[in-house]
Amino acid sequence: MITVEHLTKRYGNHPAVDNVSFSCEPGTVTGFLGPNGAGKSTTMRMICGLTPPTAGTATVSGVPYRRLGNPGRHVGVLLDASAQHAGRTGREVLSLAALTMGVDTREVPRTLDRVGLNATAAKRRVRAYSLGMRQRLGLALALLGDPAVLILDEPANGLDPEGIFWMRGLLRDFADRGGTVLLSSHLLREVEAVADHLVVIGGGRVVAQGDKAELLAATGTLVRALDPAALDLVLKRAGLAGTKTTDGGVVVQAGAEIIGRAAADAGLVLLELRPAGSGGLEQMFLTLTAGDSVKEAVR
Template identity: 55%
Template structure:
């Protein structure tokens, strides 16, 4: 089964963010941001701390107002949806769950508020793997258990779209595997998932697509494959200096590597033609590897996917 193939007739409920801008004072924390999340896919919304992810998700769920642009779910603003919780399940802050209630009580409350059939709370409790902790107070839950419960509340209305802010936060590796299976099956049945993270490692096994932002602006959007496939060619030449001089004089962007090879921003056939024209003997020619997602993340935002800020790390050195 190719779970990334959409059934053409399902329609589904996309998320569309168009020209979204949000200012606090004079500073734009979301700056003309546009991206789309397609039904049947899990999109990772990635960026360093303070990049504007939570603000975007708050606008998408009408908790904050945009200064310009739109964030739409199924073509409508959240506040215009007739039955929002049955359309879009949201988890913005799992720590906000009442600590005095048990897990089951929390879900029963959501069940009643959304007028879901009796039994839905128990069903969701099992779905999120908290059946054994049903009667334990949320205050006694681990952070990871609260994340599961928060995802449970988001799933209560059997929505078409899931929006989760940092859902992998606090989950152990088994928790992350569980979340991946859950979101995968949600997307496979035509659902749309947008989940934010500042930890690339947490989401790289879970998502199909990435929307990478930094300082409120879109840096890159695409499938994992597109973002991790190197753009360019890695070449070796009998006389590296001759190759470098030719690239220089043709103004072709390139990086000389420590191992003597050169990464060139040209497709392989164009690189071959250039070498032929300049009578350069190539000793190797192949795709430049992307160096893993982490390197891609770093090269895109100039920030390592940790809690360190861009200013502390300095600018990107990988173009």
């Protein structure tokens, strides 16, 4: 189990992470989402003891990461697929890790095969690996110690569609066998396919968290009008906040009846009025991280 309580990280006067709290239960995949600069990587680095927090705590199985004895046997971490010695072969990278963790080196070829790196790839030096191959090697390092927890930051970067599908199955199987997975990714459709719970962060703060199905069912109402400009005016007059979608609609944090009455009173012709949840995780993400949170993330 991963427990994050009131984590805060400030660089001078800038709050990179601001009072973030959430937990990841065994047997689940938790999707950790947010725009660039929102604080995802900083949060994950604090969980793994790489960045000291300004305030708050993070524990894995009830213990801070730095106090875990032989942490690789408890937590598999992949934060940067390029953080590997470029002059070593894939097999050498894993063999050294196995010796460090006290893992039988006979597990090395099995683990390489598990992540789709064959004998030829195992003999190749990391500098010759593609990004996708480095991601697979990084995942092999994370899995080598047979941990109960995986913390993965953008593990699907560089993978082709087949590789992404494979990773989804691997993570789902890991969780179904009782493991805990914290997964950060920009591939929202893949997160939607594999995650049980979601934590959405924007501007260093948690803007939503909970069961995936419940969050997707509560993302507001999608409305589309024959006259988009008139719709904007109607919503403003009614005091309703809206977020524009890429296909000309507006997601409003209000019920369909309220929006429909406001449109009818103004004589506005609506083309669509439905729950926005049917737009999936992508629509929810855009709705929750629009506005102030995104502006703060890119300052």
